[in-house]
Amino acid sequence: MQELKNQNRFDLVGVVLSEALEAGGAKVSPREFTTGISACATARNWQLAVQLFDLMHKARVAANAYCHNATISACEKGGQWQLAVHLFDSMRKAMVDADVISYNATISACEKDGQWQQAMQLFGSMLKAKVDADVISYSATISACEK
Template identity: 25%
Template sequence: MTCSAAISACGAACKWQLALRLLSETLDQSISPDQVMYSSVISACASGSQPDRSIQLIQAMSTVSVRPNDVCYTAAALACKTAGDWPGVLHLVRGMRQHALVPSEIIYEAAVTVLEQAGKVHMPQEFLDLLGRRAEQSMSFTKTLR
């Protein structure tokens, strides 16, 4: 519990490198990290604009038998949104589907925003298939507001 709190504090202070080091030390000591610990590290990486590291952490969770939850995916999606990484958001949505998780409104908003920033007039068909009609409606609504 103390390590999770320390990692959370690292995220709040935008010290993603330290959060990663604490996670690594936890693994080296044969302590089993949980979803809370991973989501804290992913959030720290998101705060530090590290979308690739956030995605890598989600992928690494399976190696220690920890199933990513929606909090982990949301934090990583926000990192991708900040970095303008729409392929990263698409990758995360695929992962959510593989883990039988439903994308949240935050994920939809991140997807729409990052696609608009990339100059995508229409959402790629794969995105529509993964996110469903809700994402397309969100994108249309956002355009209407402008």
């Protein structure tokens, strides 16, 4: 999977993961899904990233924070702020702890579409959750308020 990403063969990522799962004998790890989803984010293919995330759930592979963050990031890069927020919320429902990357990617998705109220709400929940905000957190939140 990493080799496909290194070769910029993002078009084959979904195919390889699907075939590995269909073969039945191959166990696909959360790390391999994360690599695939990250490759889709790099290629700005949020649709395939979300499909892989859904495939992961169908295959009963537990999504960790890295998988969620990669999918949220793909949505952020694709301008899909509502989907990014939905994925962020599903993360909490799945009892996966959101980290600074989770918050930053979701806040940035809101910022890109001028969703300042949602960005402020996320920033507030970040502080309540005692997740340390960084320069990206502040910058994206302030930028959302400027739009």
